[in-house]
Amino acid sequence: MTEFLQLIINGLIVGSFYALVGLAIVLVYKATHIVSLAHGQLIAFGALFFWFTFAVLELPLWLSFLITAALAAAMGFMIDRFALRPLIGRPLMAAFLATFAIFMVLDGIFQLILKGLFKVIPPFLPVIRFSIGDMTIPATGLSGFGISLVIFIGLAVFFRYTKLGLGMRATSEDHQLAQGTGISVKNIFSLVWIISAVAAAACGIILAATTDIGYSLPWIIVKGLVVALFGGLDSLSGALVAGLLLGVLESVGAGYLDPIVGGGLQDVAAYIMLLFILLVRPYGLFGQARIERV
């Protein structure tokens, strides 16, 4: 029983990171109807920026956060402005493939910076471990979990109560109607990319705090895709629920089934879940059932 609870706690912590990745994808999809792979690199570069400001330049923590957020926002803006705005009005598949081209470009740059090594960020979150009974909860993971929740609540409030948030919700309903009511759809797109880039950078920082910055960091975007699809591509709360669920499923599945199938289940659990969802409920748990049946 303790083992089971421990696995669930680990899963929840990892799941909160997945939820953040999914959140970045959902944010962009909601407004622009583009599914973005580029956020994998925004996560990786967020972590790199933070590593550079905090570990190399040794700036204070709050300043490093600010600079990282600003740089990530600039990256998000530039991706939207120079790669995706020319594709407005083209088939959505083209925009999807464009984000994957951006992923490749940034992946090459990321590898050039890493040079096959790991970048280690000195611990800035409390490193103690709480113990409840036989279970241990790493404080790093817990604070990561907390930060994810705060970002989720903040965004939910932003969408619900601010005028800009209203504009974004209108844009996600219908681009032309939104434009007709005086909302600048282009500006909304840019803003969405900036917000999602900052969310991705936050996710990158948390991930970098728990694991090091390595070659495979950008590929967490695939987990984010699973989360976004599972929760429903246009549902913020769906991303949170699906992220936590995926984390728990991976952790429990790997904990109990790995000895039977010979390991590595953690890597494919997400994909099995993805295929299952796509076949059974392609619009996700909380998404609007807008997808066309074939």
Next chain:
Amino acid sequence: MLPCGVFNRKYSQDMAIVRTRHQWGILIATFLLLLILPSFASNYFLSLINFISITIIVTLGLQIISGYCGQISFGQAAFMAVGAYVSAILTSKLGLSFWIALPLSGIAAGLLGIIGGAPSLRIKGFYLAIATIAIHALVMWFVLHSQVTGGVSGLHVPAPKIGPLIFKENKSMYYIIVPVMVLLTLAAKNLTRSKVGRAFVAIRDNDLAAEVMGINVYYYKLLAFFISCLYAGVGGSLFAHWMQMVHPEQFTLIHALYYIGMIIIGGMGSITGVFFGVLFIRLLDELVMFASPPLAAIFPWLGSQPAAALGVVAFGVVLLLFLIFEPRGLAHRWEIFKVTYRLHPFAY
């Protein structure tokens, strides 16, 4: 549009691929050049040609499923892996001849492709693309964790042979790979002009309309997946015997992304486009390979081995530029060039 003085008098003339005397001349000259090329080309050049030919085979398959049938698939590298591993296991563990293993591996990959393509019956577009990523991951997970496939260490593959002839070097493998490539290209070209090819295009353009016209959408989608994965399997088998080893690192998701990029750069829905795309990307890679040591000498911050990373950057930039400025690819440019050439002194 036809050159001046060429008219369609019979149906067979209208359907012919090679129309003019010039085209016959170029075709025969090309085949002669391909035939005698190994006698004077360097080993490096031959290995490049072999690699390009194998990539063309795999990408032809992707063109059929994605360019003609409109089902974007990120699974091509995984099905290539299936072909490579089936061929490797059949020849090295069961001792079968390469000549039997080659078609068998194509059929095995094709049959698995039908299973892998099953999600296309329910979902399409972006969702299907993601589903094929999942299929890629599942196939590669099996390859990595199975006993038969040798896991992370891969398998050694014997060289093909006929009697005393052993196809061990680039020079001899060239005579297997290039003819197979030419045959499969002809097959793909003719397939896309036949009833099946027209059904694929109808499904791509509007699957509902295709169904109303009496096309069995399920059957043709699965057929497209079968053919596409058959190409991937044959390409994988050739690749395994050419490299004389199979390894999971040869079939990553990045490779699948490269194949997709090649058909976009070459032009979706065009067999000629496959050649343009593959040549463009492979030559770009070679260019980067040559350019990177001097670049690394000038810019020390690039590190000592920047070729792989720079190649990915170059590929991404080119793909992005094509998506934005020429979404119909190089094949479209080629068509424009042909028309302008034939009309030359006149504008239309």
